[in-house]
Amino acid sequence: xxxxxxxxxxxxxxxxxxxxxxxxxxxxxxxxxxxxxxxxxxxxxxxxxxxxxxxxxxxxxxxxxxxxxxxxxxxxxxxxxxxxxxxxxxxxxxxxxxxxxxxxxxxxxxxxxxxxxxxxxxxxxxxxxx
Amino acid sequence: xxxxxxxxxxxxxxxxxxxxxxxxxxxxxxxxxxxxxxxxxxxxxxxxxxxxxxxxxxxxxxxxxxxxxxxxxxxxxxxxxxxxxxxxxxxxxxxxxxxxxxxxxxxxxxxxxxxxxxxxxxxxxxxxxxxxxxxxxxxxxxxxxxxxxxxxxxxxxxxxxxxxxxxxxxxxxxxxxxx
Numbered sequence: 001x002x003x004x005x006x007x008x009x010x011x012x013x014x015x016x017x018x019x020x021x022x023x024x025x026x027x028x029x030x031x032x033x034x035x036x037x038x039x040x041x042x043x044x045x046x047x048x049x050x051x052x053x054x055x056x057x058x059x060x061x062x063x064x065x066x067x068x069x070x071x072x073x074x075x076x077x078x079x080x081x082x083x084x085x086x087x088x089x090x091x092x093x094x095x096x097x098x099x100x101x102x103x104x105x106x107x108x109x110x111x112x113x114x115x116x117x118x119x120x121x122x123x124x125x126x127x128x129x130x
Numbered sequence: 131x132x133x134x135x136x137x138x139x140x141x142x143x144x145x146x147x148x149x150x151x152x153x154x155x156x157x158x159x160x161x162x163x164x165x166x167x168x169x170x171x172x173x174x175x176x177x178x179x180x181x182x183x184x185x186x187x188x189x190x191x192x193x194x195x196x197x198x199x200x201x202x203x204x205x206x207x208x209x210x211x212x213x214x215x216x217x218x219x220x221x222x223x224x225x226x227x228x229x230x231x232x233x234x235x236x237x238x239x240x241x242x243x244x245x246x247x248x249x250x251x252x253x254x255x256x257x258x259x260x261x262x263x264x265x266x267x268x269x270x271x272x273x274x275x276x277x278x279x280x281x282x283x284x285x286x287x288x289x290x291x292x293x294x295x296x297x298x299x300x301x302x303x304x305x306x307x308x309x
Contacts, residue, residue: 066186
């Protein structure tokens with residue numbers, strides 16, 4: 001299976017899914033013009049990857065400095081997918097990275113955590129990246 | 131006409147409005163306006179949390195106008211909605227005012243929605259946001275219908291709004307958010 005790399009734009013995050021090292025990074029802002037056009041292929045890749053990955057340890061780093069309400073719904077679907085995969089026996093750890101000067105960003109991460117049954121996210125505050 | 135520009139600018143300044151745009155809100159325009167305000171507030175060393183809240187409110191409000199304004203370019207209902215956005219200072223706070231035409235028959239449900247949000251505490255808004263996020267979208271909702279709740283959550287003061295009847299069909303809807 002190929003890695004998935006999508007360049008960052010002003011309104012879509014960088015997607016860097018490395019399936020040889022099992023590290024998946026989502027970095028940037030998310031308010032795409034067409035939400036399903038952007039996230040559709042990402043979910044398709046992820047579903048295939050999860051079906052092939054067996055017992056490897058997967059690390060997912062999410063650092064979103066902004067996401068709109070529509071993206072928030074998609075992120076909830078993403079977390080549901082990962083939570084089910086863990087319930088299914090996969091080994092996934094999620095790092096929620098936020099700007100330490102923005103408590104809202106931590107709160108949004110904690111709200112996603114509230115919906116997870118099988119994953120305990122790690123919250124990491126970082127000095128703001130420009 | 132040019133002789134009134136000084137007064138126009140003076141009037142906006144008096145209200146501490148530093149940004150004004152009137153027109154359509156396709157994705158490209160929304161993105162650029164949000165970036166302009168972000169750049170300005172970064173250069174002015176505005177606190178990260180205020181800057182991010184302002185960015186969020188601006189994007190959601192412009193997307194609402196794109197989807198829900200009943201005035202469209204060339205009158206075509208499938209094209210981007212038209213409206214007005216203003217951004218200004220109010221002491222240590224920023225405000226965002228958006229205004230657009232809506233059909234008068236749509237006023238009541240919208241008023242009900244905003245009043246409901248105005249009556250909620252921060253914790254209630256958070257709970258309501260998370261509840262609504264899990265729901266499937268409303269049939270007439272082109273976005274995730276979460277936008278208004280998001281705006282209310284990011285606001286440091288209760289939302290302000292008004293409706294003004296323009297003719298037999300349309301009213302002018304104004305919404306002010308302070309972050």
